[in-house]
Amino acid sequence: MADAPLSHPLGAAASDEDAPLYAPRKQIYPQAVKGRYRTIKWVVLAITLGIYYFLPFIRWDRGPNAPDQAILVDLANGRFYFFFIEIWPQEVYYITGLLVLAALALFLMNAVAGRVWCGYLCPQTVWTDLFYAVERWIEGDRRDRMRKDQQKLTLKVAGQKGLKHFIWLMIAWWTGGAWVLYFADAPTLVYELATLQAPLLAYTWIGILTFTTYTLAGFMREQVCTYMCPWPRIQAALTDEYALNVTYRYDRGEPRGSVKKNEVLKLQGLPAGDCIDCNQCVNVCPTGVDIRKGLQLDCIQCGLCMDACDTVMDKIGRPQGLIAYDTEMNVKARMEGRPEVRHIVRSRTLFYAGIIALVGAIMITSLAMRQNIYLSVMHDRNPLFVRLSDGSIRNGFTIRVANKHLDERRYALTVEGLADAKIDIIGGEVDQQGRAIVTVGPDQTLEARVLVTDTASAASSSTDLQFILTDLSNGDKAATSDHFKAP
Ligand code: SF4
Ligand code: SF4
Numbered sequence: 001m002a003d004a005p006l007s008h009p010l011g012a013a014a015s016d017e018d019a020p021l022y023a024p025r026k027q028i029y030p031q032a033v034k035g036r037y038r039t040i041k042w043v044v045l046a047i048t049l050g051i052y053y054f055l056p057f058i059r060w061d062r063g064p065n066a067p068d069q070a071i072l073v074d075l076a077n078g079r080f081y082f083f084f085i086e087i088w089p090q091e092v093y094y095i096t097g098l099l100v101l102a103a104l105a106l107f108l109m110n111a112v113a114g115r116v117w118c119g120y121l122c123p124q125t126v127w128t129d130l131f132y133a134v135e136r137w138i139e140g141d142r143r144d145r146m147r148k149d150q151q152k153l154t155l156k157v158a159g160q161k162g163l164k165h166f167i168w169l170m171i172a173w174w175t176g177g178a179w180v181l182y183f184a185d186a187p188t189l190v191y192e193l194a195t196l197q198a199p200l201l202a203y204t205w206i207g208i209l210t211f212t213t214y215t216l217a218g219f220m221r222e223q224v225c226t227y228m229c230p231w232p233r234i235q236a237a238l239t240d241e242y243a244l245n246v247t248y249r250y251d252r253g254e255p256r257g258s259v260k261k262n263e264v265l266k267l268q269g270l271p272a273g274d275c276i277d278c279n280q281c282v283n284v285c286p287t288g289v290d291i292r293k294g295l296q297l298d299c300i301q302c303g304l305c306m307d308a309c310d311t312v313m314d315k316i317g318r319p320q321g322l323i324a325y326d327t328e329m330n331v332k333a334r335m336e337g338r339p340e341v342r343h344i345v346r347s348r349t350l351f352y353a354g355i356i357a358l359v360g361a362i363m364i365t366s367l368a369m370r371q372n373i374y375l376s377v378m379h380d381r382n383p384l385f386v387r388l389s390d391g392s393i394r395n396g397f398t399i400r401v402a403n404k405h406l407d408e409r410r411y412a413l414t415v416e417g418l419a420d421a422k423i424d425i426i427g428g429e430v431d432q433q434g435r436a437i438v439t440v441g442p443d444q445t446l447e448a449r450v451l452v453t454d455t456a457s458a459a460s461s462s463t464d465l466q467f468i469l470t471d472l473s474n475g476d477k478a479a480t481s482d483h484f485k486a487p
Contacts, residue, residue: 025223026288027149028221028222028285028286028287028288029142029145029146030132030142030283030284030285030286030304031141031142031280031283031284031308032136032141032142032284033284033304033307033308033311034307034311035304035306035307035308035310035311036306036307036310037302037303037304037306037307038303038304038307040120040303041119041120041129041302041303041304044120044121044126045126045129045130048121048123048126049126049130052175052178053174053178055070055071055182056069056071056072056178056181056182056186057181057186057187058070058071060081060083060084062081062084062086062406063406064406065406065407065442065443066081066086066406066442066443067081067185069081069185069186070082070083071083071182072182072183072184072185073182073183074183075183077443079443080095085367086404086443088374088402088404090374090376090402091370094363094366094367097359097362097363098363100359101356101359101360101363104352104355104356104359105356106231107238107352108349108352108353108356110235110238110239110243111238111239111240111242111243111346111348111349111352112243112244112344112349113243113244113245113301113325114235114239114243114244114245114246114301115231115232115235115245115299115300115301116301117231118225118229118231118232118235118300118301118302119246119300119301119302119303120302120303122225122300124216124217124224124225124229125225125300125302127171127175127213127216127217128216128217128221128222128286129286130171130217131168131171131217131218131221132286134164134167134168134171135164138160138163138164138167139157139160139161139164142283148160165218168214168217168218169210169214171213172209172210172211172213172214172217172218173206173210175209175210175213176205176206176207176208176209176210176213177193177206179205179206179209180202180205180206184202189202193206221286222286222287222288222298222300225287225298225300226287226297226298232297233297236297240348241327241328241329242327242329242341242342242343242344242346242348243327244325244326244327244344245295245301245325245326245327245328246291246299246301246302246303246305246306246323246324246325247291247295247323247324247325247326247327247328247331248275248281248291248292248294248322248323249321249322249323249324249326249331249334250273250292250331251331251332251334251335252273252274252322253273253274253275253292253322254273254275255271255272255273256273256275256276256277256292257272257273257275257276257277258276258277259276259316262274262276274313274318274322275292275322276312276316278312280308280309280311280312281305281308281309281323282305283308284304284305284307284308285299285304285305286300286302286304287299287300289305291305291323294328295328303325305323306321306323306324306325309322309323310322310323327341329341330342371404371476371478372403372404372405372476373401373402373403373404373409373411373469373471373476373477373478374400374401374402374404374445374478375399375400375401375402375413375467375469375478375479375480376399376400376480377397377398377399377400377450377467377480377482378397378398378399378400378482379395379396379397379482379483379485380395380396380397380398384485385484385485385486385487387487388453392453392454392455392456393453393454393484393486393487394451394452394453394454395451395452395453395484395485396449396450396451397449397450397451397452397467397482398447398448398449398450399413399438399447399448399449399450399467400445400446400447401413401438401440401445401446401448401469402440402444402445403440403441403442403443403444403445403446404443405442405443406442406443407442408439408440408441408442409439409440409471409472409473410437410438410439410471410472410473411437411438411439411440411469411470411471411472412431412433412435412436412437412469412470412472413425413435413436413437413438413450413467413468413469413470414434414435414436414467414468414470415452415465415466415467415468416465416466416468417463417464417465417466417484418452418454418463418465418484419456420454420455420456421452421453421454421455421465421484422434422452422453422455423435423436423450423451423452423453424436424450424451424453425437425438425448425449425450425451426448426449426450426451427448427449428448436450437472452465452484454484454486460486461485461486461487462483462484462485462486463483463484463486464481464483464484465481465482465483465484466479466480466481467479467480467481467482
């Protein structure tokens with residue numbers, strides 16, 4: 001008997017080609033669902049929100065002259081504190097390194113399991129999920145919410161909606177509030193906010209983030225993922241046929257039909273799939289996608305349709321996994337009787353993992369070897385040199401010394417490259433060995449004017465000059481080069 005043709009998902013999607021270019025938004029009422037992936041999402045939600053809201057309150061003892069907040073962006077002093085790491089403005093490349101690592105981790109996730117970031121970890125997904133949970137808790141599940149939106153507004157429903165928006169605003173407000181705590185001492189700022197003594201900027205940022213969280217998670221929801229976010233487009237260009245995606249196994253599900261109809265077909269020896277067309281996978285979807293039409297841009301790969309379908313399969317006594325992490329290639333392979341191919345470890349994933357390991361190793365090594373002393377020198381632009389009354393030539397420089405230690409340090413500055421060079425420092429001292437001495441407070445920088453004089457007037461028009469800074473307490477050195485200019 002000839003096989004009945006399978007209804008290919010792309011075929012179903014192709015019928016959308018005649019759809020108009022603009023369609024008004026359809027309100028989505030995702031239904032509650034229980035299952036493995038829903039549980040994973042709850043756990044991820046609790047961990048990520050817990051980290052975001054409470055991390056500013058974690059303390060980290062750095063000694064007497066440094067803040068004790070584990071993660072702090074100290075804009076006033078130009079410092080970023082991350083537990084035992086302190087990043088200075090001139091070390092912003094560490095932030096670049098972290099961003100590169102984050103992008104590579106995203107690529108690796110994508111190569112292994114598609115949009116796993118979108119479905120489980122993206123802040124838009126996490127906060128929208130939380131807002132949906134509040135909505136469901138107050139207004140009821142899908143059918144209740146649909147009925148309430150369609151019927152005339154009663155006092156009870158108005159009260160429920162009012163309570164929902166109040167709780168949403170509270171969550172949004174706390175989201176903005178937590179954000180500003182990363183930029184100041186958290187307990188102090190909480191006290192100042194509560195007593196209306198905080199800076200206006202803090203209230204402004206809380207207002208902005210309250211508004212954006214409330215709008216994006218409460219109203220725009222799936223539209224952010226579908227229309228505003230660039231990642232689905234980039235992700236589509238980066239993925240390959242081996243990446244696991246939430247896939248409707250149409251080789252097993254089609255031809256779809258009711259339980260009874262498919263039982264009759266099976267008894268007659270006709271092909272009948274496991275999909276009973278109950279629409280549960282669509283009802284639970286937070287973006288309103290019918291995964292049976294194949295991979296779509298709107299699908300954030302949250303896995304909830306897998307839970308919904310597994311529950312249905314359990315009820316009708318069929319094996320779970322009609323919707324599962326799979327690949328289109330394997331669906332086709334099964335249909336054609338070829339063996340499935342699963343390649344999680346492949347050149348693409350190894351390449352991303354290798355680059356992550358390399359960038360991580362470079363960052364750790366450079367962090368371990370970073371110096372707590374820093375020197376920069378800038379030659380005066382005008383005049384390049386001055387001839388003194390005794391005939392000697394003098395050049396002026398501006399030096400910047402950074403002391404990354406948490407105690408005050410004294411440094412000696414010397415120059416090499418010019419045989420009869422004499423060094424002076426404006427507002428500082430020169431010791432008996434002719435070294436310019438500077439004192440820099442804990443975790444501070446100092447800028448000073450330095451004058452280098454060629455007493456023998458032997459320098460050529462441009463002579464290489466080496467500035468050497470020595471920490472007088474432990475002998476640590478920092479060096480940098482410039483030029484000595486002469487006629
Ligand atoms: S939940 Fe499963 S059985 Fe129901 S329509 Fe979706 S794929 Fe078919
Ligand atoms: S189709 Fe499934 S995986 Fe995709 S967004 Fe909807 S529920 Fe999530």
